[in-house]
Amino acid sequence: MSSNLEVEPGAASESVLVTTDSFENFDHMSSSLEEIKNLNAIAENDESNVENSNVENFEDLAENVPCNNEDDDFIQSKEWATRSKHVFVLSLAGKPIYSRYGNEDKLAWLFGVMQTLVSFVQSNDDTIRSIHAGDTKFVFLVKKPLILVAVSRTQETVNQLSSQLNYVFNQIASVLTLTRLNKIYEQRQNYDLRRLLAGVERLIDHLLDFSEREPSFTLGAVQCLSLASSVRDNISSAIVGACSKIKNIVFAILLANNKLITLVRMKKYCLHPADLHLIFNLVQASESLKTAESWTPLCLPRFDASGFLYGHVSYLSEDCQACLLLLTVERDVFFTLSEAKQRIVEKLRRNNCLEAINESLNATEETCIVAGFPELRHYLYKCKSTAQFYQPSLSPPYTKYHERLTNLYKRAHQLLHCSTRPLKLLFEKSSNEAILAWDTRGFELYVVFEPLVDTNSAINSVGRLLNWIKKREEKLFHLNAPTF
Amino acid sequence: MKTIVGKVVVLGHQGVGKTSTVIRYVENSFTHHITPTVGASFFSCKILIDDITVKLQIWDTAGQERFKAMAPMFYRNANAALIVFDITSQQSFESMQGWVVELQRNVESPMVLCVVGNKIDLSKNREVTRDEAIQYARSIGASYHECSAMQDQGVGVVFDDVARGLIRLFGNTTDHNLKVYDSENIDNIMASSSELEATDTGKEETVNLSIRSIAHGNTVKPKCC
Numbered sequence: 186m187s188s189n190l191e192v193e194p195g196a197a198s199e200s201v202l203v204t205t206d207s208f209e210n211f212d213h214m215s216s217s218l219e220e221i222k223n224l225n226a227i228a229e230n231d232e233s234n235v236e237n238s239n240v241e242n243f244e245d246l247a248e249n250v251p252c253n254n255e256d257d258d259f260i261q262s263k264e265w266a267t268r269s270k271h272v273f274v275l276s277l278a279g280k281p282i283y284s285r286y287g288n289e290d291k292l293a294w295l296f297g298v299m300q301t302l303v304s305f306v307q308s309n310d311d312t313i314r315s316i317h318a319g320d321t322k323f324v325f326l327v328k329k330p331l332i333l334v335a336v337s338r339t340q341e342t343v344n345q346l347s348s349q350l351n352y353v354f355n356q357i358a359s360v361l362t363l364t365r366l367n368k369i370y371e372q373r374q375n376y377d378l379r380r381l382l383a384g385v386e387r388l389i390d391h392l393l394d395f396s397e398r399e400p401s402f403t404l405g406a407v408q409c410l411s412l413a414s415s416v417r418d419n420i421s422s423a424i425v426g427a428c429s430k431i432k433n434i435v436f437a438i439l440l441a442n443n444k445l446i447t448l449v450r451m452k453k454y455c456l457h458p459a460d461l462h463l464i465f466n467l468v469q470a471s472e473s474l475k476t477a478e479s480w481t482p483l484c485l486p487r488f489d490a491s492g493f494l495y496g497h498v499s500y501l502s503e504d505c506q507a508c509l510l511l512l513t514v515e516r517d518v519f520f521t522l523s524e525a526k527q528r529i530v531e532k533l534r535r536n537n538c539l540e541a542i543n544e545s546l547n548a549t550e551e552t553c554i555v556a557g558f559p560e561l562r563h564y565l566y567k568c569k570s571t572a573q574f575y576q577p578s579l580s581p582p583y584t585k586y587h588e589r590l591t592n593l594y595k596r597a598h599q600l601l602h603c604s605t606r607p608l609k610l611l612f613e614k615s616s617n618e619a620i621l622a623w624d625t626r627g628f629e630l631y632v633v634f635e636p637l638v639d640t641n642s643a644i645n646s647v648g649r650l651l652n653w654i655k656k657r658e659e660k661l662f663h664l665n666a667p668t669f
Numbered sequence: 670m671k672t673i674v675g676k677v678v679v680l681g682h683q684g685v686g687k688t689s690t691v692i693r694y695v696e697n698s699f700t701h702h703i704t705p706t707v708g709a710s711f712f713s714c715k716i717l718i719d720d721i722t723v724k725l726q727i728w729d730t731a732g733q734e735r736f737k738a739m740a741p742m743f744y745r746n747a748n749a750a751l752i753v754f755d756i757t758s759q760q761s762f763e764s765m766q767g768w769v770v771e772l773q774r775n776v777e778s779p780m781v782l783c784v785v786g787n788k789i790d791l792s793k794n795r796e797v798t799r800d801e802a803i804q805y806a807r808s809i810g811a812s813y814h815e816c817s818a819m820q821d822q823g824v825g826v827v828f829d830d831v832a833r834g835l836i837r838l839f840g841n842t843t844d845h846n847l848k849v850y851d852s853e854n855i856d857n858i859m860a861s862s863s864e865l866e867a868t869d870t871g872k873e874e875t876v877n878l879s880i881r882s883i884a885h886g887n888t889v890k891p892k893c894c
Contacts, residue, residue, distance in 0.1 A: 361735060479707055516742060523711070
């Protein structure tokens with residue numbers, strides 16, 4: 186293919202994000218938190234007692250989780266049965282925890298069936314992965330101490346569905362920590378986890394919608410807000426300037442509109458895109474964060490599933506709706522971080538960075554036609570070494586048929602990443618559109634063309650497109666990996 | 670002119686309207702579909718009572734059970750607690766009593782306690798009677814208010830009462846964590862990381878009968894200690 190690029194667009198010598206494939210098993214967890222704490226282990230022992238004094242007793246289960254009776258016959262309802270994708274979470278003992286649609290309590294019998302299927306296969310020292318019945322897939326993910334099940338009539342593959350289930354598991358771990366989750370079930374197998382997950386259903390609901398819609402989940406990457414590199418550097422250095430003296434800040438993340446503006450990190454530590462997706466999900470699903478500065482515990486399962494980071498979460502200002510998260514391992518430094526945030530905002534205001542952010546937020550990305558590629562409809566470009574991707578604005582017909590585009594990309598991604606026979610290059614024409622998908626060592630590219638495009642001009646366009654992105658890489662990607 | 674800075678913690682069951690009450694007071698606005706608080710939110714506001722400015726640093730905590738372990742961070746060193754329940758929910762009333770017990774166990778210094786019954790706009794579904802609530806509030810030496818954050822009824826009175834309570838607390842006892850400043854210029858108080866530094870207790874008078882010295886205690890009975 187004709188592209189004369191030495192280095193793929195968006196590549197950088199150092200990455201702010203961990204770069205791995207999205208389907209990789211989530212099991213290996215680092216113990217970063219302990220490391221960071223020990224680094225600064227000054228006699229703070231008297232503080233640590235406070236946490237332990239508040240350990241609750243999981244035995245007292247006097248209080249029942251209230252259930253609403255409004256949808257008594259939900260299971261019989263057509264609406265429930267025709268949903269294209271159900272997701273269920275239950276404990277290993279078969280206790281209902283979450284159902285995407287309907288009331289879990291009314292579905293107790295169904296959870297019983299799922300638990301039986303899992304334990305039946307387990308009794309032969311085997312693990313159930315999926316059942317295929319006609320066009321319906323039942324995908325199981327057994328992750329101690331939970332069982333997650335997806336029942337789907339969508340085109341998504343088993344891998345893609347179990348990756349979504351993994352996200353759901355991580356969402357649960359992110360609010361409780363894996364350590365606590367395990368401890369709860371060690372103490373009491375029959376525990377009703379819904380008690381602790383009150384309000385988290387909302388996060389899981391949002392996460393599922395989000396992961397079905399956003400290419401970032403399929404690609405295992407994040408999109409950055411387009412900003413001149415000087416502006417992005419200014420923002421990063423304002424954050425570094427305000428925070429460098431504060432010990433134990435691990436990450437500072439500035440995001441807006443589901444796009445990353447900048448990420449400053451502690452030396453040695455990187456954030457995994459999957460963790461960043463959970464953060465995006467939290468911010469998007471929690472309107473209440475807009476009302477005031479918040480202080481919240483947050484576990485990033487890929488970073489360290491055993492404990493909490495504490496986050497100062499706030500929007501920059503009334504006139505700039507970008508959300509700043511300052512994550513630390515210290516439990517009570519709210520005011521220190523609050524003050525740092527003030528300094529950051531002042532600095533950004535002085536350097537006109539707030540305006541620049543607003544400008545970029547208000548301007549939509551160029552569509553392919555505007556950028557000078559009339560034969561292209563849409564594309565996704567992912568730079569592997571930095572786990573970042575770029576996409577242009579949607580143009581017709583996908584403004585109306587967005588779901589078709591999403592499915593197109595999911596399918597192409599699967600063909601490039603299936604474990605049995607992964608393709609390197611795919612070019613496919615249908616009556617609706619043509620798609621070219623290309624997996625190289627440095628990048629992945631998915632381009633959707635007008636249906637009548639021929640192979641030569643498609644290849645030419647791709648070459649031109651790569652050059653176009655290369656020219657703008659400083660603006661479209663977060664190339665520096667600033668540290669405190 | 671005297672300025673008092675008091676730390677106020679807002680506690681209560683999930684969904685009783687803690688955030689709505691605070692936002693009604695601080696911003697005078699109300700949203701029907703507010704999402705649950707994540708962790709805790711911080712607000713600050715000033716009230717002028719007679720010639721004293723009372724600056725409230727309000728910690729609006731999340732009511733969900735999973736955040737319970739975080740609560741001590743916020744009620745430690747608090748000078749006042751707003752304990753909110755929903756008058757249409759007996760469960761929230763009981764859960765509120767749990768919070769009071771926890772405060773009594775863990776907070777030694779005197780504290781202004783204020784019990785708030787929210788959602789009086791829904792009084793046709795009332796499950797907790799006014800008398801029951803008043804009686805309970807008396808028994809713990811707290812004041813009692815009913816309000817509706819949605820219809821903006823009685824919210825101002827709650828915070829006014831907290832402020833007055835703080836002034837009384839300041840006048841009555843020496844064992845308190847209140848910060849008092851003589852000038853009006855206290856805008857940089859936040860900057861001194863008030864959380865972290867040892868608070869300025871005057872004399873060592875840490876009696877264990879904290880409940881006795883609550884500002885509103887007319888009919889105070891010390892509960893099990």
